[in-house]
Every structure is written in C-alpha cells, then in structure tokens.
Amino acid sequence: MKKTLISVITSVALVTSLIGCKKDTKPVDVKPGGPVTLRLVMKDEGNSNPVAVNYFKALEKGLKEDEGLDVKIELVDMPEGNYAEKLNLMILGGTIPDIIYFQGGDQQISQQGLLEDLKPYIEKSKNLKSSMFAHNTERINNYPYLLWVKPLSQKAPVIRQDWFDKMKTSKALAENPTIENYYNFLKELKDNPPGGAGKPAYGITVAGSILEIDNIFDMAFGNTSTWLKDGSGKYVYSKITSNEKEKLEFYSKLYKEGILDPQFATKKWDTKEKAFFSGEAGVISGTAGKVIDIYEGKMKKADEGSKGLVVLPPAKGKGQGLGATDVTKETRGVAIYSKSQNKETAFKVLDYLASPKGQMLDRLGFENEHYKVVDGKIELTDKSQEWYARFWEPSEFKPSTPLKSSLLGAPGEKSLKMTEEYYAKDINILIPEQFTAKWDAMQNLYKEYSADIITGKKPISSFDDFVKEWNKAGGEEITKYANENIK
Missing domain, CATH: 3.40.190.10 (Periplasmic binding protein-like II)
Structure with missing residues (x-):
C-alpha cells in the first residue's frame, strides 16, 4: 500500500512536471x-x-x-x-x-x-x-x-459534353443564346437524342418547381428583378407582369412538346440528379462552383464514356443573366x-x-x-x-502547403466566372411580419396558377384571373408598401 501511494505521488509529480515544461499550451x-x-x-x-x-x-x-x-x-x-x-x-x-x-x-x-x-x-x-x-x-x-x-449561389445549366458536341444546334446556342436558339437546342435534345434512342427522354429536368428553369430564362423575358418599374414609374411585382405571362406560355410549350420533365412539379433533388446521370434528362441546373464540380465527377463515374460537362449560358432577350442577386438576406x-x-x-x-x-x-x-x-x-x-465545404468558401484560400492545381475543375470554374459576369443586384424588400401570412398565401396562389398553366390544366388567359386574385389576396397592400419602402 505504501509503495502504491508513493508510485501514485511520483506519477502525478511527473505529469505535473511535464505539463509545466510544455510550451505554447493554449x-x-x-x-x-x-x-x-x-x-x-x-x-x-x-x-x-x-x-x-x-x-x-x-x-x-x-x-x-x-x-x-x-x-x-x-x-x-x-x-x-x-x-x-x-x-x-x-x-x-x-x-x-x-x-x-x-x-x-x-x-x-x-x-x-x-x-x-x-x-x-x-x-x-x-x-x-x-x-x-x-x-x-x-x-x-x-x-x-x-x-x-x-x-454567389446562382444556378447554372449544364449538359454532357459528348452530347453537346454531337448536336447541330450547339454552336448557335453558344454564340447567341436567344430564347429561340435555346428552344431549338432543347427541342433537338428531345427529338433527336444525341445519346441514342430515348437518351434523353426530355430536354430539361428541375427539382419540384420552376425556379431552376427560371435561372436560365427569367431575365431573358424581362424579369430582371423582383420588383420592376411600370410605365408610370411605380414598382410592380414581376410575377404579375406581361413578362411573366409570356414566360409561362413558353414553359407551357416546352411541357406540351415533352421537352420539360413531365414530373417537374413533384421531382425531388435526388431523383432530378438520377434522371440526369442516367441519361433520362439532357440539361440540369446546379449551384455554380463546387456543385457543378461534383456533378462532373458523378457524371464521369456514372458513364466512363462521358467527357465531363459543358456549362451553358443563360438565355438572352430583354435581359440576360442567371437571376438577380437578392441582398435583403x-x-x-x-x-x-x-x-x-x-x-x-x-x-x-x-x-x-x-x-x-x-x-x-x-x-x-x-x-x-x-x-x-x-x-x-x-x-x-x-x-x-x-467533397464539398459544409460551411465557408471565402474567395481566397491559401493553405500553408501550396495547392498543385485549382480546387475546381473547368466547368466549376466557368460557372463561377459566369455568375460574376452576369451579376445584377435585385430590387426587393423584406416582407414585414404583418404581411407574412398574406404573402405566403399569394406565393401559393402563384405556384398553383403557374403549375396549372404550364401543364395545360388552365389556359394562358387565366393568368389575368391570377393577377386579380393576387391583388385581392394582399397584392395591393404589399405593392403600396413596396413603393413606400424600396430605396
């Protein structure tokens, strides 16, 4: 017992001594x-x-x-x-x-x-x-x-390079990505599949809403910000304008001709990606930078014959870009x-x-x-x-050990440069708490009408009914608030 006690005291003294001698301990x-x-x-x-x-x-x-x-x-x-x-x-x-x-x-x-x-x-x-x-x-x-x-987290459209290289409409799209040239490109994907019969089955797929296709076409149809000035100089919500009506009519055409994924309204992100990597869909949108890089890695893994991805430009019309950047939050x-x-x-x-x-x-x-x-x-x-960063991606990354090559592949780098090239600051406001419930109802109203118009359940003329309902549901109040508070 005495030996054990001495041993314990000696061990504690030794550990204390070592700790005391250790430098730079935080x-x-x-x-x-x-x-x-x-x-x-x-x-x-x-x-x-x-x-x-x-x-x-x-x-x-x-x-x-x-x-x-x-x-x-x-x-x-x-x-x-x-x-x-x-x-x-x-x-x-x-x-x-x-x-x-x-x-x-x-x-x-x-x-x-x-x-x-x-x-x-x-x-x-x-x-x-x-x-x-x-x-x-x-x-x-x-x-x-x-x-x-x-x-900037705008989403950019991509396609397999081997398919892009085979297509007759690729050159025209790359040089002049008008809405018409985009339509011809997507139509060729559907009608003359570059991967062989049924590959792809449709031109473009999205995850559960039209937001990802909006990144390509919204600004081309004139929706260059959330709130736009009308002829009188007052702000009006872009989703109730003639620009939006024209855009939805175009989407309806893509849907009717089998170019837009018929399950666009219910597709989840994982089934969207599966459709792309399996060759069921021709074009997919992914967040610029690392996500595009991950997509290229997944494509090469899914099909050894793939040469990687090509980043497509946003459509050009009344405007051009991957969507305005909202800085409200x-x-x-x-x-x-x-x-x-x-x-x-x-x-x-x-x-x-x-x-x-x-x-x-x-x-x-x-x-x-x-x-x-x-x-x-x-x-x-x-x-x-x-691999992807769970948290931060500052523009400068200088590890103590130098990098042999860029963190991103060519498509990832190109997509990031594209977001900078087409950067546009949004005109928007934070919706105050007293309008939150109404605003949510108005957004749901838009989703319902837009989905029904695109799928042909409602004619394009019903867009005018939507605008009336939107204003009654709170649109007039919120438009008044927006005009008073947009700086």
Whole structure:
C-alpha cells in the first residue's frame, strides 16, 4: 500500500512536471465535468452519414489542438422530408440546437427572437469578417441572423459534353443564346437524342418547381428583378407582369412538346440528379462552383464514356443573366440560437472554420482520401470531386502547403466566372411580419396558377384571373408598401 501511494505521488509529480515544461499550451475552454457540448443541425449531416460523423470529429480535434477549445459537437438527426418544414416543426416544438442550418423558413423563427444577432460577433471575429464577400456583408447588415460565406449561389445549366458536341444546334446556342436558339437546342435534345434512342427522354429536368428553369430564362423575358418599374414609374411585382405571362406560355410549350420533365412539379433533388446521370434528362441546373464540380465527377463515374460537362449560358432577350442577386438576406445559412448557454463558443467554432487550418478541413476534406501531399504540394485525388465545404468558401484560400492545381475543375470554374459576369443586384424588400401570412398565401396562389398553366390544366388567359386574385389576396397592400419602402 505504501509503495502504491508513493508510485501514485511520483506519477502525478511527473505529469505535473511535464505539463509545466510544455510550451505554447493554449487554455482549454471547458465546463466543469467535461467539454462544451454544442448541438448542431444541418441538412444531410446526421449520425447516419459516416462522412459527416468523421468530419465533425476532425473539427473537434482541430478546435482543441489549434484553438484550445474543448468542444463536443452533437449532431441532431432530422426526419426525412422537406428540411425547412421539418426543422421549423422541431424548433416550434421546443427542440432548438445551438447551431442551426436553415434552408428557408428562418424568418418565422427570427421574428420570435430565437436567433442571435451575429453582427457584433462578426465585427470582433478573427477570421470571418475578412472572409466575407460584398453580398454577404450587405445581407448581414440587412438581416443579421443568418450567415453563409459562399460565392454567389446562382444556378447554372449544364449538359454532357459528348452530347453537346454531337448536336447541330450547339454552336448557335453558344454564340447567341436567344430564347429561340435555346428552344431549338432543347427541342433537338428531345427529338433527336444525341445519346441514342430515348437518351434523353426530355430536354430539361428541375427539382419540384420552376425556379431552376427560371435561372436560365427569367431575365431573358424581362424579369430582371423582383420588383420592376411600370410605365408610370411605380414598382410592380414581376410575377404579375406581361413578362411573366409570356414566360409561362413558353414553359407551357416546352411541357406540351415533352421537352420539360413531365414530373417537374413533384421531382425531388435526388431523383432530378438520377434522371440526369442516367441519361433520362439532357440539361440540369446546379449551384455554380463546387456543385457543378461534383456533378462532373458523378457524371464521369456514372458513364466512363462521358467527357465531363459543358456549362451553358443563360438565355438572352430583354435581359440576360442567371437571376438577380437578392441582398435583403441570405436565402440559406447558419444561425445561433439566441438563448443558447454557449453562444460565444458556438461562434468561435464558426470563426475557426474560416481560419487557414479550419479551411484545410472544410475545403479539402480528409488527407490521403480527398488529397495527398506530394513533393511539398497538395494534390487532389479523384475523390476530391465528392467533397464539398459544409460551411465557408471565402474567395481566397491559401493553405500553408501550396495547392498543385485549382480546387475546381473547368466547368466549376466557368460557372463561377459566369455568375460574376452576369451579376445584377435585385430590387426587393423584406416582407414585414404583418404581411407574412398574406404573402405566403399569394406565393401559393402563384405556384398553383403557374403549375396549372404550364401543364395545360388552365389556359394562358387565366393568368389575368391570377393577377386579380393576387391583388385581392394582399397584392395591393404589399405593392403600396413596396413603393413606400424600396430605396
């Protein structure tokens, strides 16, 4: 017993001595009894996803080694279905994680005071403030609850290069992407499939709404911003204008001729992608940059004969672009629960992810799997196209070990350049709380009428009925508000 006691005292003294001699040890932010536990919810990043589990374990390790933060990140699993709806139900039911990724539906939550104002944190941040794009700064100033440091997130259309190269209408589309030339291109895809009989079965597919096809055609039909000035100089909502009527008539033509995916209104993102990679659809839209890069990697994996992807230009007409950039707020992003006991620590995690070491994980993935260090340079592996940043993608990424090549392939790079080339600032307003219910009803009214017009359930003349109903449902009030508040 005496020997054991002496042994224990000696061991403690030795450990104490070693700790005392260790240099540059950072203080660890711990609570009594263990690390700070942060609950986090993010689309597709649950405990059933092994890549997500390994990612957040690596993040915990980096936080402790680089910042002295002892943090345990607990992933909150979400049920299948519409993420925004399921998340709101969970939050309104009283289950609110410390860090929340929103993909819509956040305004209802922020209006209840449940989301933290991030501006003071960003102002004092070590990394995030200097990492933000100009549109991020404008959005956080207008709506300080949601942060998403990414390049402009417009969606760009793509097609397989081997199919593009075979088509007779490709050259005309590339040189002069008028609405007529786009129609001829999509019609050739349907009527003379470049992949052989039935490939593709239709020209273009989208996920559950016309938003992705709008990215190609909206500005060409004159919808260059959410609110447009009419002949009298007053603002009018673009979705009730003659531009919109003309556009819906065009979409109806695409649907009637079998060019537009007949299941466009119900398609989910995964079945949309499956249709593209299997050769069922000719054109698909993906978020510019990394998503386009991932699509190219998936296409090459799905079909060894594929040469990759070609990024198509937006249609040209009354205007041209991939859609105006709304700076009223982020459409998706990360928030912090305002009543969390660990708000400071939660933001430190977000700030670390914008640091050089945090970016090594977030942008590159796992060493020896998504990249290797060869001859003193970072060399991307074939699996790198499967990786995407869970959080931030600042424009400048300068790891301590230099990159051998660009993080993106040629289509990903081209799509990003295209968003910059066609950048246009939107004219829009945040809908105030007193109009939220009416605005939601008006949006649903638009979705109903537009879907019925496109599928032929209603004639194009019913668009005039829609405009009348839209105004009665609150359009007149909100239009008056918009004219008083658009700066």
